Amino acid sequence: MELFTEFSWVIWAALILLFIIVEVATVEFTFLMLAIGSVGGLLTSLFGGPFWLQILVAAVVSILLLFTVRPPLLRALKRGGDPALSNVEALLGLRGEVLLPITPDPGPRALGQVKLTNGETWTARMLAPDGTRTLVTGTTVVVTAIEGSTAVVVPAERTTP
Incomplete structure (x- = not known):
C-alpha cells in the first residue's frame, strides 16, 4: 500500500491523460469532469494525503461536477447549432x-x-x-x-x- 501512496501522483497523472484523450474523442463532458476530479486526487496526493482520501476527493469532485457543471455545458454546446434547414x-x-x-x-x-x-x-x-x-x-x-x-x-x- 505504501507503493500507492508514494507513486500515486503517477496514477493520477495517467488517469487525467486518459480521461482527456477519451473526452476529446467523445465531447460529452463526462470524462472532462472525471479528469478534473482526478486533478483533485492528484492535489491531495501532492499534499501528502493517504490513498483512500485521494480516491474520496476525486470521487466527490467528479460527482459534484457531473451533476452541477456538466448539464449547463451540454445545453450551451447544443444551443450553438446551425439553425439552417438541410x-x-x-x-x-x-x-x-x-x-x-x-x-x-x-x-x-x-x-x-x-x-x-x-x-x-x-x-x-x-x-x-x-x-x-x-x-x-x-x-x-x-x-x-x-x-x-x-x-x-x-x-x-x-x-x-
Missing part, C-alpha cells in the same frame, strides 16, 4: 413548377416531374390524388413530403398560408 427538411414547403404532367391515377403513370425553386428537378406524385385533376405542365405546386427520391406535392392553390 437535406429533406430544406425541401419541405418549397414551391415548384410541373415539368411532366402528374396524373391522379395510382401506379407508375401517376409520377411526373417538378422543378423546385432551388433549381432541382424531382420525380413527383400528388398527395391524396383522389378526385384531383391532372397537374399539367406549368402548374405551381408545393412539396409536402419526400418519399425516397420522389417529391410528394399538392397544387399551390390548395395550400393554406
Whole structure:
C-alpha cells in the first residue's frame, strides 16, 4: 500500500491523460469532469494525503461536477447549432413548377416531374390524388413530403398560408 501512496501522483497523472484523450474523442463532458476530479486526487496526493482520501476527493469532485457543471455545458454546446434547414427538411414547403404532367391515377403513370425553386428537378406524385385533376405542365405546386427520391406535392392553390 505504501507503493500507492508514494507513486500515486503517477496514477493520477495517467488517469487525467486518459480521461482527456477519451473526452476529446467523445465531447460529452463526462470524462472532462472525471479528469478534473482526478486533478483533485492528484492535489491531495501532492499534499501528502493517504490513498483512500485521494480516491474520496476525486470521487466527490467528479460527482459534484457531473451533476452541477456538466448539464449547463451540454445545453450551451447544443444551443450553438446551425439553425439552417438541410437535406429533406430544406425541401419541405418549397414551391415548384410541373415539368411532366402528374396524373391522379395510382401506379407508375401517376409520377411526373417538378422543378423546385432551388433549381432541382424531382420525380413527383400528388398527395391524396383522389378526385384531383391532372397537374399539367406549368402548374405551381408545393412539396409536402419526400418519399425516397420522389417529391410528394399538392397544387399551390390548395395550400393554406
